[in-house]
Amino acid sequence: MKQIYFIACALVVFSCKEKEYKAAGNAKELAEAVHTDKEHKGEEPTTPEGTEFYEPVPPKVQPGAKINEAPSDAIVLFNGESLDQWVSAKDGSSAKWHLNKDGSMTVNDKSGDIQTKQEFGSVQLHVEWKSPADIQGEKQSRANSGVFLQGLYEVQILDNNNNDTYVNGQVGAIYKQHVPLAMASVPSGEWNTYDIIYHAPEFNAEGEKIKSGTLTLLHNGVLVQDHVEIKGTTPYIGWPKNPPHGKGPIKLQDHGDNSRVSYRNIWVREL
Template sequence: MSQQHVLFLRKGLTAICWVMFICLVCGQVHPAAVSKKKVLCVSVTKGFRHSSIPLGEELIKDLGTDSGEWDVDYVRTDEEMAQKMTASALKQYDAVIFNNTSGDLPLPDPQGFIDWVKAGGNVVGIHAATDTFRERPDSPGWAEYRKMMGAQFIGHGPQSEVELLVQDRKHPATKDLPPSFKVTEEIYLFKDWSRDDIRVLIALDKHPNTGEPGDFPISWVHQYGKGRVFYTALGHREDLMRTENYEKHLRGGIRWALGLAKGDASPLPPPSPVTNKEKKQGFRPLFNARDLAGWHVRTEGRTPWTVQNGMLVMGKGGSDLITDEKFGDFILRYDYMIPKGGNSGVYLRGRYEIQILDDFETKQPDIHGNGSVYGLIAPSQFASRPAGEWQSVEAKLVGKNLTVVLNGIKIIDNQPLPGPTAGALDDKVDEPGPIMLQGDHGPVAYRNIRIKPLK
């Protein structure tokens, strides 16, 4: 080839590149047009049929059209499922979206579908997708589907307003959401799930209806073989689905499932109970946020304490929980949450109870109220927060003198302790003793329990 031909080709290629660049800038050619993804939206139901299904179909289509990143095909009938969800037919799709499906779907080749996912097919589940193939009195459902989806729906209470807590601020499905936000929705409850198996993106830290503390997942991702699985329990109420936050959430989840956005699917580590600053100050964790190592119960055979997303959680009918280690002088810090009408307490050296009580509506400090040394010392001022909110305590015990800071407000200032409170482990006031969490008065959760021994 002559030099003139080479020069001509170079000039031609350069011109083509410039034309493509200008087209992209002007919006005439979308960058995803060359490799547009294909999504199969499944809306067949054999159980409850949600009225939000058509809106879900519309939203999935519009999100793909607006971004130019995917086209949508539909399965709305048993006949379409038989045609479009065979092992060979699935090869033309990059993802299958279960749009509020329910019951035992008539998949033509269940194992072929699972094999497709494990080989790299991707799945998105919306709301009742976890009510699909679930165990029922008249059917065992399909365990492998439930494993693929990441959890099994077990029920829900009345629709309620809840505060959603974003657990992963970097994932495409949640990175554009606020750290927490309130929604009114039908909140699903699940079983057969573990944070060791899925990466929870959004969760609640209390029951959506009772307010009892606990870990309740709302949205998650995980890897199933080579396939990506994204699920969101949101999608019952149409007004919620029309919000900007929901569109951002669903768009990001679909983009991640299609491989159009990067995001980690590995399980999140439990939160650290001690900050780096506190470590330098000499604090160390009393509760490792993973298990009950270093603790034992006061009375065996009662409702056990559980560890849920870095929280020590007690329901009803439990026992006090005691550290194996004993302490003399120290600074103790901890957070706690109780539901409406809740009652608990933290015993310093196992003898002096700092009361935990839902007394927010009283607006008055009391010798038996929240933050008091139960029955002995009343707080100098009222500092309680409403039930259902996290509250923080710092207690400094030197000899028999106690200082307590509740929610950033000093309520007991270097006061002498006249003696043990009711429920104490013993009356050996001159000896070191453990930290004890009261667990026999009702639901409570603790987190970020850390201590700094003083010399």
């Protein structure tokens, strides 16, 4: 009986040692395989200088003097002085939203969406928005608006404070596609910020999508969309579609139900 016990113990020890040897072998193989990275060819450098390079030099950008102020290379789309950078999305006529004395603009109910005159591809976009302090409506009819990238892909704006709705249509959602990681809104009537990093989809000569767009969103400094894949357009009804396209406008939505959403300090950096 003792003999059987010692044999069993020996087998256990051997098995453990075998795993240790295999792990050590795998680690050694992994370390030796590092040089096979396709980007790095030739003899491995033996000094720090061998992995340093000095060109191309990144362009110098002066950040805004204040928080959320546009950096020096940004295109300012709205600074509170005029709506000259915007037109009606319906017919290209002058934007008819309300220009307010405090440097903001407010949705003019049922006047239609507005969009930028200039078209963009991949961008860093900064938008500040607020819902009205005097609450009206509920669910999707409370301070509903949206930011559309290339006129097609919506980042939802909504007053979700004590106002539940379908989560892939709540504030910070990529509409009907991606639920936000958190609900980071400030109290109703206060200013929210959206900072968006957007990479546009790519299409081949035949009009087939060969690379999906991606979007990262920080809502009031909180990461709520983490480099998510844009599956296609963001329709109210139906599946996402992927029509081929190039650059497109940035569009702000008039939801048509007295949303009264206001915007200010909108700027963009082309990527």
